[in-house]
Amino acid sequence: MRRGDRLLAAVAFRDRPRLTLIVTAALIGVAAGLLLPGALADAVDRAVAGESSWPAVAWLLAVGAADIGADALVLLVTARLTASAGAWLRRRLTRHLVTLGTRSRFADGDAVSRLTGDCATASGVTTVLLQLVTATALSTGAIVLLAVLDWRLALVFLGSVPVAMLLARSHLRHTADDVLTYQRVSGEIAARLLDAVRGLRTIAATGTAGQETRRVLRPLPELAGAGAGMWQTQARMVWRAALLLPAVELAVLAAAGFGVAAGRLSVGDVLAALGYVALGMGLVGQIPMLTTLARARSCAQRIAEVLDEPPPHAGHSRLRPGPGHLELRGVTVDGALDGVDLTVPGGTFLAVVGPSGSGKSVLVKTMGGLVTPDGGRVLLDDLPIARMRPEALRYAIGCAFERPALLGTTVADAVAYGTWAGEVAVRAACRAAQVDDLVVRLPDGYRTPLARTPLSGGEAQRLGLARALVRGPKVLLLDDATASLDTVTEARVEDAIAHALPGRTRVVVTHRVATAARADLVAWLDGGRLVAVAPHDVLWERGDYRAVFTGDES
């Protein structure tokens, strides 16, 4: 069984009480539907014979009411079931995507389209299956009842079955490719759109709105082609089915006419036979539902693809007491780092320097457990960080980035993000990050919504820094996290951090010579390899080290 089909089965069977209610109501609906033609025939025959038809009419009304009531109940409950299934799928997918984090191989827009469109379509599977199963039960029951009425009529009706099967086969064959193409291209357009939205500033600055619109919509003809293909197949199916029904009705009616002439059938029986034919042909009318089922299956497969991505291995060890001693042993990240051995004693201020693309960011992300090395290990106080509980790791190692994403509703939320930090701790962190003055001047201070807080690059960086400090980590990793600050503010931030979190290990990626000069040690990277680890003054003797900052080896 495909993984997507197993997911659909889980969607269909997850709410057993509601499903039981729907199946019961559907069974009542099917029974009532099958009884209806017989009840009608009985009422008509009694009326034609001049007998009292009240009991038959009452029965007919009761069966009709049961049919309508059951259908209404099925509709109501399946709507709720579909809504809760959609929410369940979205919760699972969101949780998994967030857990995968930067390891996710799915483009953002593609992930969004799976989360919105695919979840919505897949969650409708119960309705689709129910309609198909109900139609099959009604058709089968109708053929049996037709045979009970007169086996000749059933034989005439069964003549239409091969035609109906051919219709279904041709329908499925034509829609399968279109369905897959439609889903794939929708994801592609969503991914392109998300890139464009992220780059709106650049698009405005470069005056490329038209060009970008064309780029986003380039796959549109393919999407339109697949969409039109699906509709054409659907339309073809509908008119073929619409031709088949009267043809079969006419054939059965003719056969029933002979039955009446031969005295085997009454007028009411002819009416009943026509009712059974309509019910029997109901399955043909449901053939387009096979397209919906195919779409639900391919959507579920796309969701399952994400859920099948193995989440990062989560360790179980608690934090080991220690000064924040970091050690990298033979750390290799394919394409970025090549067997890096580095020891950062607890409490050290380490600057990481090197030319652009030398692997500085990847190095600190590996130290923080944000990038899993392809080889080697990172140890914090002699414990591999891969074995640490994720929540312990996040409190032990604080990370701040060059372009922090500030998450949360208010400024205070953004700083306390992911912690239980109260107002006092949030303010202390903001003071250390030299951003408290700015926040208290906002209209509602720390309660100002982020959406109403226009921030410069440096201000956002300082809030990102405060978010790392609020956890009181024993290791602080700053990946160009103060690059937008002027050198005076940057030095003030460094002093304030040293004062607020004394004795903590700090690893700072920097392009500034002044920062490297203030550090206890400098790790110099080039081409993913560690060139040297030494105090700045010692390294400054070397022309190639000076060239990292000045571009001039003399």
Ligand SMILES: Nc1ncnc2c1ncn2[C@@H]1O[C@H](COP(=O)(O)OP(=O)(O)OP(=O)(O)O)[C@@H](O)[C@H]1O
């Ligand atoms: N998670 C990753 N896995 C593998 N390679 C990566 C990863 N992230 C970045 N790279 C690659 O590693 C190389 C070094 O990137 P990195 O961002 O570490 O450079 P950097 O020294 O910080 O550069 P800059 O000073 O310009 O910010 C780049 O070629 C980049 O494409």
